[in-house]
Amino acid sequence: MVTGIAHEINNPLGGMQNCVRTLYLEGYDENVRRRYLPLLEKGLKRVDSVIRNLLDFAKEPQFNFSEHNLDEIILETLKLVEYKINENNLELKLDLNAGKLQYILDLNHLQQVFLNIIINAIQAMPLDGILSIKSEERLDSLFIIISDTGMGIPEENLSKIFDPFFTTKDVGIGTGLGLSVSYSIIKGLGGRIEVQSEVNKGTIFTIVIPKKIANEIKISN
Numbered sequence: 001m002v003t004g005i006a007h008e009i010n011n012p013l014g015g016m017q018n019c020v021r022t023l024y025l026e027g028y029d030e031n032v033r034r035r036y037l038p039l040l041e042k043g044l045k046r047v048d049s050v051i052r053n054l055l056d057f058a059k060e061p062q063f064n065f066s067e068h069n070l071d072e073i074i075l076e077t078l079k080l081v082e083y084k085i086n087e088n089n090l091e092l093k094l095d096l097n098a099g100k101l102q103y104i105l106d107l108n109h110l111q112q113v114f115l116n117i118i119i120n121a122i123q124a125m126p127l128d129g130i131l132s133i134k135s136e137e138r139l140d141s142l143f144i145i146i147s148d149t150g151m152g153i154p155e156e157n158l159s160k161i162f163d164p165f166f167t168t169k170d171v172g173i174g175t176g177l178g179l180s181v182s183y184s185i186i187k188g189l190g191g192r193i194e195v196q197s198e199v200n201k202g203t204i205f206t207i208v209i210p211k212k213i214a215n216e217i218k219i220s221n
């Protein structure tokens with residue numbers, strides 16, 4: 001994790017050092033100033049955003065609970081990525097079985113988690129594949145299972161994917177924060193995220209959160 005953060009900060013720092021050096025040597029030239037000052041500013045913004053993301057990650061999420069239908073949250077989230085699903089020629093298989101009751105849920109945080117995991121699944125299947133989403137209630141828990149038939153995660157990376165800034169994606173595409181933020185949200189909700197994956201076969205993310213039925217909460221109040 002520390003290596004990832006150091007890397008994210010070192011890259012823009014290297015560029016900025018280069019800018020400062022050039023400005024010292026040739027800063028009298030208006031063209032050089034016009035070229036290098038914006039680059040310096042870009043580097044500063046990048047470091048600023050890395051630090052802000054890191055602080056967000058370190059912060060306990062502030063939850064905001066109200067009554068929601070879990071399956072509707074999943075369907076709403078899917079609307080946000082519908083175009084990506086079509087763009088990558090993906091087949092969508094839904095098996096949603098947790099929509100009969102209203103649960104006490106944090107809409108925004110759950111949507112953020114579903115979105116992160118679904119976008120990863122879509123990115124793992126750039127040409128075609130099957131995106132499956134299943135929801136169900138089992139005893140005291142709600143299960144949301146998001147699977148893809150994409151590239152899979154090599155065994156040696158499985159223990160790192162929840163680390164902040166761990167990414168195998170190109171600069172500008174991956175930040176390596178999606179899963180770490182998702183992990184801290186689900187942990188904060190008292191749940192867990194499990195992952196199973198096989199290279200070139202696909203990946204299954206299972207999100208488990210405690211089940212709180214809206215009516216039961218009301219009665220007990």
Ligand code: ADP
Nearest residue numbers: 120121124152161167168174175176177178179
């Ligand atoms: P990012 O997507 O920005 O890289 P994440 O924290 O969301 O950051 O994911 C970390 C890494 O986990 C990804 O870069 C990728 O290597 C791996 N990963 C996550 N989900 C999948 C998936 N469904 N299929 C293959 N690899 C995945």
